[in-house]
Amino acid sequence: MAVVPLAHxxxxxxxxxxxxxxxxxxxxxxxxxxELLGSRCRVITPDQRGFGGSELGADxxxxxxxxxxVIALLDGLGLDRVVLGGLxxxxxxxxxxxxxxxxxxxxxxxxxxxxxxxxxxxxxxxxRTAEAVExxxxxxxxxTMLPLLLGATTLETRAAVAGRVRGLVAAAPPAAVAWxxxxxxxRPDSFDVxxxxxxxxxxxxxxxxxxxPVAQAQEMVDALPQGRLAVVPGAGHLSAVEDPPAFAAAVxxxxxxxx
Ligand code: MLT
Numbered sequence: 001m002a003v004v005p006l007a008h009x010x011x012x013x014x015x016x017x018x019x020x021x022x023x024x025x026x027x028x029x030x031x032x033x034x035e036l037l038g039s040r041c042r043v044i045t046p047d048q049r050g051f052g053g054s055e056l057g058a059d060x061x062x063x064x065x066x067x068x069x070v071i072a073l074l075d076g077l078g079l080d081r082v083v084l085g086g087l088x089x090x091x092x093x094x095x096x097x098x099x100x101x102x103x104x105x106x107x108x109x110x111x112x113x114x115x116x117x118x119x120x121x122x123x124x125x126x127x128r129t130a131e132a133v134e135x136x137x138x139x140x141x142x143x144t145m146l147p148l149l150l151g152a153t154t155l156e157t158r159a160a161v162a163g164r165v166r167g168l169v170a171a172a173p174p175a176a177v178a179w180x181x182x183x184x185x186x187r188p189d190s191f192d193v194x195x196x197x198x199x200x201x202x203x204x205x206x207x208x209x210x211x212x213p214v215a216q217a218q219e220m221v222d223a224l225p226q227g228r229l230a231v232v233p234g235a236g237h238l239s240a241v242e243d244p245p246a247f248a249a250a251v252x253x254x255x256x257x258x259x
Contacts, residue, residue, distance in 0.1 A: 001068060002217045003093075004054055004065075004092060005046060005055075005061040005069075005072070006073045007045070008044055008045060008046040008047065009027050009045050010034075010043065010044050011038030011221055012038030012039060012041055012042050013042050014041045015039045015258075016040050016079050016082040017037065017081045017082065017083045017085060017255070018045075018070065018085060018235025019043060019045045019086070019087070019090070020048065020084075020085065020086035021045065021047070021051070021090050022149075022175070022179060022237075023042040023180050023181075023184065024051070024141070024169055024172040024224070025051070025086060025165075025168045025169070025172070026047050026168065027046060027052050029087075029168065029219050030043070030045040030240070033045075033182060033251075036244055036248035037105075037247065037248055037251060039103055040252055041083070041255060042080070043100070043113060043237070044073075046075070047134060047206035048069070048089075048186070049066055049069055049179075050173060050180065050234035051173070051197060052124050053178075054069075056173070056175055056179060057097050059119075061181075061185075062177045062183050062203065063092050063186075066093045066096065066171075067093050067096035067097040067099075067101075069098060070093065071100065071101055074236075079219075080104065081096070081104055082106065083106055083107045083108075083109065083255070084098070084105045084108055085108070085110070085206070086111070086113065086238060087113065087239075088111070088112050088113050088211070088212060088239070089113075089180065090111075090256075091110045091111060091112070091183060092190075094109075095115065095190040096187070096190075097161030098190075099190065100216050102197065102198075104256075105197075105199055106199060107202075108200070108202070108206065109251060109254065110202070110203050110204070110241055110242060111203070111205065111210075111239060112204070112206060112219070112237045113212050114189040114212045115189065115191045115194055115216075115219065115223065116189055116190075116215040116219075117188055118185055123187075125242050126182065127182065127185060127209050127213060128225070129141070129181045130178035130181040130182050133174045133177045133178050135177070136164070138170050138171075139170055139176055141169060141170075141177065142166045142169040142170045143166075145169055146162060146165060149205075149211070149236065149237050149238050150165060150236045150238060151206055151208030151210075151235050151242060152208055153234040153242075154181055154208075154236060154242045155224060160187065166196060166239065179208045181213045184242065186252075189222050193239075194223040194224050197224055197225065197226075199226065200257070200258060201203075201221075201224040202230060202251070202254040203221050203227060203228070203230070204229075204232060204240075204250050205232070206231075206232045206238075206239035206242060206243075207231050207232065208235060209239065210232060214231060217229060217231075230253075230254075
């Protein structure tokens with residue numbers, strides 16, 4: 001496997017906090033978190049391979065390759081240990097990184113994600129998504145994904161958020177979307193990784209998250225030896241984008257306790 005150099009955006013100084021984005025978005029989704037958390041720590045938000053400013057590379061689809069890219073980014077930045085965070089697909093990549101290099105993680109933030117592998121029908125759905133995107137581009141995907149990514153409250157009351165997320169999905173390169181779909185389909189169950197995670201961990205979830213519901217967040221908390229849960233009311237799967245201040249408040253409280 002060949003590491004892909006990751007484009008990334010940064011804000012702030014101090015404790016490094018790496019935030020890995022959801023599918024099929026980019027580091028642009030962390031705009032508000034860079035602003036809100038940048039006064040508290042050094043927020044580093046990479047574009048995962050194929051998305052934003054990062055090349056896709058030529059490897060077979062696997063989230064392990066994405067985790068290796070992040071490890072290489074940390075090496076390049078001279079960072080031995082970071083607070084590692086990821087939302088949804090970003091969480092899957094964070095768990096892969098933990099599997100490979102737990103010594104690089106001083107604390108863990110998992111948002112709107114799950115530790116289980118996909119059941120067969122979900123895996124088949126991802127394969128169909130990959131083929132559809134290669135055939136039709138990402139425009140139709142934006143329409144089907146929006147009601148899954150956003151909670152009912154956002155869909156009803158936050159038109160600007162919905163417009164922005166629609167634009168981010170439509171801007172994703174089809175080849176990257178197809179690759180990431182196949183990579184997510186191949187991911188393993190990660191409960192073993194969580195059970196072995198000795199560092200403090202925060203699990204954040206929107207209470208309207210239909211893709212990774214609160215019950216799955218609670219399962220991760222139960223598996224983590226030092227896990228705690230924060231629920232963002234009135235937010236769906238993209239809790240950090242739907243209610244940025246509430247998400248940032250949960251992270252700030254977690255970081256304050258680490259200090
Ligand atoms: C994401 O938001 O990253 C995706 O919805 C994750 C998934 O499809 O499992």
